[in-house]
Structure formats: C-alpha cells, structure tokens
Amino acid sequence: MNLKEIAEILDAEAVSGADLATVDIPNAYACDLMSDVLAFCPPGALLLTGLTNVQIVRTAQMLDLPAVVFVRGKKPLEETLALAKENGIPVLMTKLSLYETCGKLFAKGLEPGYAPTKEA
C-alpha cells in the first residue's frame, strides 16, 4: 500500500513535500508510548498515534519510519510539523479515532508491523 491510498482510506489531510504515491508502506504500528515504539516498531512501519508533540517525529526519525499518522483530528504543534518537514517525514492527519484508523487499514490488508527486538 502507498501513502496516497492510505490518505484516501483515512480521508486524511497530508502535510508533505513528497509525492504520497511514491511512499511505500509495508506495515503499520499504533501506539502512544514512545519507548514501546522504540522497542517494537520495525523499520519501515507507518506510525499511527494519538499524540502530536515534537517527540513523535523525533521517534519516527530515530527509527527511520517513513511517515506518521495523527488521529482524532488533533492539530499538531507548528514545531512538530516543522521538524517533520525538515526531515522529509510525511504527516497525515485524520479525524478518525485510533481504533477506527487501525480498523480501516487492517481491513484493507495493511499488515501489522510488530517485530520484537532480540532478547536481552
């Protein structure tokens, strides 16, 4: 699935310099705990979250995640969007809840991106 298709499924507004159709999304991970994302979100996954602060983009950046979806119609801080832009990370904003966002993408066949890291 590409990011353009995902934006259509979620009726989402996109903030991105990139052509969404060229951003390929293999799977997704939904979470509001950044340490959880850092532990379990695989490379390449789309991050779905209800938080909109700057550290969400930082986390995506640290893990080289291709894009972030902010749910529930929350308006991200200007700084959040600025950092995303600076790092070329497309942002989608949907009015849907996290549950509905996940449900719709799952129903369309987007795979879960859960990959436990190596055991300590």
Added chain:
Amino acid sequence: MAEPVSLEYKIEGNDYMVAGAASNNIKNTLKMLGIESDVCRRAAVVTYEAEMNLVIHAGGGILKALISEDKIELCTVDEGPGIPDIGKAMTEGYTTASDHAREMGFGAGMGLPNIKRNSDVFEIESTPGVGTQLKSTILFQK
C-alpha cells in the same frame, strides 16, 4: 576509519522541544561513516532513550559517543537525583516519570530495558543525591 570519532553534547533538562537533536546527530554521523543499518538503529534507540532520561529524570547532563573501528561507545553522565534501586529501575514498567512526561508519550518504564536489550555491554552506576552514569557499547561485528 583511522581516528576514532568523538562526539559530546550538553543536554538540557525538561526541554522537550530540542530533546532528541543530539541523538539524531549521532545517528546521522554513524550513517555518514557507513555503519551497518542494524547497528545504527540499535545505537539510535540507545542514545535517544538515554538522552530522554537525561531530559526527563536528571535535569540534563552530558551525552557522549565514541565511534571507533569496531564499536560505538555511548555514555551519559548527569548530576541528577540518582537512582536509589537500580534493580527496580531496570524492571519493565517501573517509572517515576512526571505526568507531563507521560503526556508526551514517555514513562512506559521501558527505556533502560530497551537500552540494555540493544547493547552488547551495558553498565549503569548511580548514587542518590550525586548522579547517574550509563554506558552502552555496541560492537560492529559479532
């Protein structure tokens, strides 16, 4: 790489706007040096978790990275409140993060376990009232 690359950053406490910038610089340096992507990713998780702990729990501190031919050594030094019970702090789910930190998506009590899991060598020392020192080594070849 002939000479080791040494990076050092002063991290401000409770500044959630710039937090993570130092970790990102370290990550970009590793990439520029052509370090393998799995190592870059592990180093990114370690530095970012350690940097956020400085921001959230320690009132700031120093973050250092030493990149040599066969490994990267990451360490933090702070003069924060220290950790009274390291065993407890290393337990997944244990946190003393403020409500504010939680609102930002932190405080899962997973940071230190994440750091340990991604390190080949992991050391933490802390003295209550004096501060905390953390060191993580990631080997390039295993």
